[in-house]
Amino acid sequence: MKRTGASENTGAARAGEGPARGTSTPADQRRADADGGFGSHARDFARRMRSGEFGPLPGVVAVAVLWIIFQSLDQQFLSPRNLSNLSVDIVGTGMIALGLVFVLLLGDVDLSVGSVSGLTAAVFAVLNVNRGMPEWAAVLAALVVGAAIGAAQGFFSARLGVPAFVVTLAGLLAWNGLMLYVLGASGTVNLPEEGFVHALTSYYFREEAVAYGLAALSVAVFFLASYRDSRRRRSVGVMYRPLSVIAVRTAAVAVVAFAAAYILNRFQGLPLALLIFLLFVVGLDFVLRRTFYGRKIVSIGGGAEAARRAGMNVVWLRISAFMVSGTLAAVGGLFLASRVAAVGQTSGSSILLINAIAAAVIGGVSLFGGRGTTWSVLLGMLVIQSIASGMVLLGIPTPMQSVITGGVLLAAVVLDSLARQSQKAHGRA
Amino acid sequence: MSAPLLAMRGICKRFGAVWALSDIELEIHAGEVVALVGDNGAGKSTLVKVITGVGPADEGVIEWNGRHVRISRPRDAQALGITSVYQDLALCETLDVVGNIFLGHELGGKAILDEVAMERRAQELDVLESLSMRLPSFRVPVASLSAGQRQTVAIARALLSEPRLLILDEPTAALGVRQTAQFLDLIERLRDRGLGVLLVSHNLGDVKAVADQVAVLHLGRNNGFFSVPTTSQEQIVSSMTGATDNAVTHRRDRWGEVLR
Numbered sequence: 001m002k003r004t005g006a007s008e009n010t011g012a013a014r015a016g017e018g019p020a021r022g023t024s025t026p027a028d029q030r031r032a033d034a035d036g037g038f039g040s041h042a043r044d045f046a047r048r049m050r051s052g053e054f055g056p057l058p059g060v061v062a063v064a065v066l067w068i069i070f071q072s073l074d075q076q077f078l079s080p081r082n083l084s085n086l087s088v089d090i091v092g093t094g095m096i097a098l099g100l101v102f103v104l105l106l107g108d109v110d111l112s113v114g115s116v117s118g119l120t121a122a123v124f125a126v127l128n129v130n131r132g133m134p135e136w137a138a139v140l141a142a143l144v145v146g147a148a149i150g151a152a153q154g155f156f157s158a159r160l161g162v163p164a165f166v167v168t169l170a171g172l173l174a175w176n177g178l179m180l181y182v183l184g185a186s187g188t189v190n191l192p193e194e195g196f197v198h199a200l201t202s203y204y205f206r207e208e209a210v211a212y213g214l215a216a217l218s219v220a221v222f223f224l225a226s227y228r229d230s231r232r233r234r235s236v237g238v239m240y241r242p243l244s245v246i247a248v249r250t251a252a253v254a255v256v257a258f259a260a261a262y263i264l265n266r267f268q269g270l271p272l273a274l275l276i277f278l279l280f281v282v283g284l285d286f287v288l289r290r291t292f293y294g295r296k297i298v299s300i301g302g303g304a305e306a307a308r309r310a311g312m313n314v315v316w317l318r319i320s321a322f323m324v325s326g327t328l329a330a331v332g333g334l335f336l337a338s339r340v341a342a343v344g345q346t347s348g349s350s351i352l353l354i355n356a357i358a359a360a361v362i363g364g365v366s367l368f369g370g371r372g373t374t375w376s377v378l379l380g381m382l383v384i385q386s387i388a389s390g391m392v393l394l395g396i397p398t399p400m401q402s403v404i405t406g407g408v409l410l411a412a413v414v415l416d417s418l419a420r421q422s423q424k425a426h427g428r429a
Numbered sequence: 430m431s432a433p434l435l436a437m438r439g440i441c442k443r444f445g446a447v448w449a450l451s452d453i454e455l456e457i458h459a460g461e462v463v464a465l466v467g468d469n470g471a472g473k474s475t476l477v478k479v480i481t482g483v484g485p486a487d488e489g490v491i492e493w494n495g496r497h498v499r500i501s502r503p504r505d506a507q508a509l510g511i512t513s514v515y516q517d518l519a520l521c522e523t524l525d526v527v528g529n530i531f532l533g534h535e536l537g538g539k540a541i542l543d544e545v546a547m548e549r550r551a552q553e554l555d556v557l558e559s560l561s562m563r564l565p566s567f568r569v570p571v572a573s574l575s576a577g578q579r580q581t582v583a584i585a586r587a588l589l590s591e592p593r594l595l596i597l598d599e600p601t602a603a604l605g606v607r608q609t610a611q612f613l614d615l616i617e618r619l620r621d622r623g624l625g626v627l628l629v630s631h632n633l634g635d636v637k638a639v640a641d642q643v644a645v646l647h648l649g650r651n652n653g654f655f656s657v658p659t660t661s662q663e664q665i666v667s668s669m670t671g672a673t674d675n676a677v678t679h680r681r682d683r684w685g686e687v688l689r
């Protein structure tokens with residue numbers, strides 16, 4: 001086992017100062033092998049499972065089980081064509097769910113995201129197609145409308161203290177009505193095929209090298225980032241991931257990335273929509289986990305009073321989270337409109353909201369606030385969309401699909417509640 | 430004897446027509462644990478709020494190291510080096526130990542957190558040593574810690590700013606027997622480091638165990654200031670409840686000694 005001088009010193013100093021102890025404590029084990037061993041990471045994993053920190057595991061298991069079931073029922077399910085379509089279908093709702101994560105982290109909920117996505121898409125379509133505004137300006141207008149709606153709802157909830165679910169429930173109705181008003185008599189606006197919003201979900205990087213190259217790049221970046229972090233941790237003497245663990249994790253990332261690239265290349269190549277979605281997932285994950293702003297959002301969800309006493313401007317932070325949610329709902333709305341090349345009266349339906357919430361919760365975002373990442377959304381969307389796609393392939397009627405999606409959402413929330421209880425019970429042990 | 434770290438003289442606080450505090454005297458020296466005891470509604474919390482600047486006094490003088498100071502906002506108290514740990518601890522359940530310790534004082538660049546630097550500083554805090562013995566890592570969420578461990582985290586956070594005076598509000602209320610003993614050890618270590626500690630407590634056992642001085646409040650007034658080693662628990666209890674009418678004369682005698 002290799003150790004740096006620094007970590008040896010702190011270890012030795014601690015052992016010397018601590019009370020003499022015959023039995024080995026978790027800390028002893030940690031000192032013994034955290035710096036170099038694989039075992040401590042396995043132990044850490046077991047501890048997390050026991051104390052209810054399931055993380056992404058339920059989502060991964062759900063995807064695996066669903067794929068096996070659907071594939072055994074219909075050979076078309078895991079075909080490159082179906083998987084490629086699935087990867088584009090998750091983007092619109094996924095974007096909405098990404099914004100929802102910010103609000104869910106606060107422990108609030110935004111029920112208006114579906115309607116907001118419909119309204120903003122309608123604003124874009126009417127301005128661009130009917131009024132002849134340049135496409136970029138119409139997109140900007142849609143995003144601004146989304147952010148402004150978020151700010152207004154956030155103000156009522158955070159500043160005036162109205163429960164968020166009531167404010168956004170009112171929004172759910174009001175923004176849907178406004179969308180119908182904006183769309184006017186015709187009720188449907190078709191998007192021009194040459195526009196870039198249309199291209200968002202219809203463009204594919206047909207060059208095989210693009211998908212493979214990006215897969216290789218992301219694996220390399222992942223490895224280098226992990227390795228640098230580990231080296232820095234080692235040099236200052238705090239717990240770090242040994243090279244063996246980094247290698248295993250990198251290998252896992254590589255398998256997933258290259259398998260995805262291979263499958264996508266067997267259909268039409270890497271979809272532009274998927275690439276944009278993944279960039280959003282990675283970027284927002286960084287914001288939430290590594291920036292001061294993200295830490296503040298998470299801490300409000302974990303304990304608003306603690307955050308307030310720590311000097312945070314809780315009201316403004318809450319409003320900002322609702323603005324993120326509104327803006328990303330607008331982004332999602334554009335992708336959804338792009339997918340069907342139109343905005344109509346059924347845009348922004350309530351099934352969208354249910355799917356977005358379900359995706360976040362299934363992936364591991366807690367409804368109680370303070371827990372969850374944007375990767376949860378990717379995983380949750382895979383589950384939701386796999387169910388939808390599989391049921392279509394099997395010819396299950398739409399009403400039944402709603403029942404099943406509702407059941408999946410309930411199951412995810414139950415798991416979330418149980419995890420929370422288990423964590424609390426563990427704290428008292 | 431050097432000037433006390435904190436001296437409060439003639440502190441009064443009214444809520445409408447009610448005198449929550451009248452003519453309160455209190456002294457805390459560096460390296461001394463002073464217990465503040467009293468029955469419910471005696472004014473303990475109000476006095477703590479006066480010291481921390483959450484609810485400033487209406488009248489009276491506060492001296493810090495012999496210098497006359499004004500504490501009218503929480504920030505004033507923080508600037509002097511007064512930190513408090515409230516009974517509810519005010520922790521973020523879902524953040525890990527390191528995240529909680531640095532809550533509101535995160536390390537990093539302009540926008541990006543420096544997790545490694547924070548974890549390293551947390552490891553260097555000797556208050557957390559008892560915690561590191563029992564936890565697999567400082568990266569476990571606070572929600573899964575025991576009451577005693579959470580208390581330690583809250584105190585570590587309070588000590589991060591290297592205060593001169595630490596106010597602990599009912600710190601042992603949620604702790605078990607062994608955890609309480611560990612906690613009292615911790616207080617003694619802090620005292621030996623030269624911190625002034627104000628311990629607000631109902632638990633006279635704890636008070637007898639660690640406090641050097643006991644200040645008793647009764648109905649918003651001083652009702653005795655005792656040196657712990659020379660005072661029996663019964664004496665303190667009778668002052669707290671106001672059971673002895675001669676407590677008034679008793680107090681006068683004691684105060685004569687202390688002030689001289």
